[in-house]
Amino acid sequence: MFRHTKLLQFEAKPEKPDPVYAHKLQELIGGAFGEMTVTMQYLFQGWNCRIEGKYKDLIMDTATEEIGHVEMLATMVARLLEGAPATTTAEAVKDPVMAAMLGGMDVQQAIVAGGGALPADSNGTPWNGKYIVASGNLLADFRANAAAEAQGRLQTARLYNMTDDPGVKAMLKFNLARDTVHQKQWLGAIEELKADGLEDEIAPNALLDEEDQTHNKTIWHLSDGPDGAKGAGWTTGAGLEYLMDPEPLGGPGTAPKPDPALYGTYAPLQDAKGTAKGKAKQVKNKLT
Known part of the structure; x- marks a missing residue:
């Protein structure tokens, strides 16, 4: 069961609207390493975890926090879009929607989301469930989690340097801090898996004698x-x-003879060489 609390985990108030930056901020919501990805990644890891106790609780604590991060970013995007496209204009263009578009605004935020955030990245590509990793093997998953938090923190750091708005920067400072904590916790959890004898260096810790x-x-x-x-x-x-x-340890990577019903171009290797020579001879005769 999930229960929503109306208060944000951290404040999301820009000093002034900025529809161009709202477009950029979409990456932290619906990008491959955005908050929607880690939210669903951790939720499915927690739901698939077969061990009750500290590992599952850690996963679910973090998953639920990430839901709040999506909410913070969506709120920030909506506030950055305040007044756009109705009052966002460019001197060279009188139509406000066109002006906002030329200025770098994501017009789908206006047309589709009614001036709000989208479950999409900064190019407008919809978020995809294929982004998540939830294998059931905690060592493999925690390594993926640490990598996801590293990529997310990297993108947050880049976006931090793309704005001068003190309200936006304050929220991103909080996000940077939480990404730092999450990287540390997953790396620590990997070591604890080893200490508890549940996993070792290689995932999965099986078939090592068979390989x-x-x-x-x-x-x-x-x-x-x-x-x-x-x-x-x-x-x-x-x-x-x-x-x-x-x-090389193997032979030629030659594909097998195709099914005749698929009409693939095919000739046995020896005949193909002869055919090639014959065609070359015909071309030579024509030229001479």
Whole structure:
């Protein structure tokens, strides 16, 4: 059961309207690493968690907080859109809607949302449930959570530097702080999973004896950059070896003969070579 409290977790009052910035702020709502993503990611992780107690409670506490972050941002967007497009004008354009559009406003915020926020990113792309990670494996999920919070904090930091509005900056300072806490908590939770003996370094901690033992300790040098092997943290420190001149282990990646009903262009390899030579000879004869 969820119960809504009318008060915001933190204040969301801009000093003045700014429809252009409201457009930008949509990224923190409906972007791939926005608050809608972490909200649904944590909710489904919590609902799918098979262990009652501290891990599930942590997930659900954070999930519920993230719902409040969506509300804060949606409120801020609505307040940034106050008076737009009715009073947002550009000298070069008399029509206020066109002026707002040329100025960088998301016109769907006016046309579709009636001057409010949208479940979409800063390009107007609708939020997608495919953004979330909720696998049921807490080690894999917590690593994804730490990465999501890092990306979210990075985008918040960039948006922080795109405004001079003290009210907006105050809210973003709060958001930055919460993203810091959430990164720390997920990294700490990973270590606690290990300490509790529930997970280890590799997710999932299974089939380690079944995997190919020849290839579970080498990094393949497959780019022109020569310095990868200098990283002690992922070579000697991790018990791995840089294979500097790896050779292919498989044969040609040739697709099988297509189903005739699909009309794929096909010829056996030997005939294809002969056909190619024959066509080249025909072209040569025509030219001469």
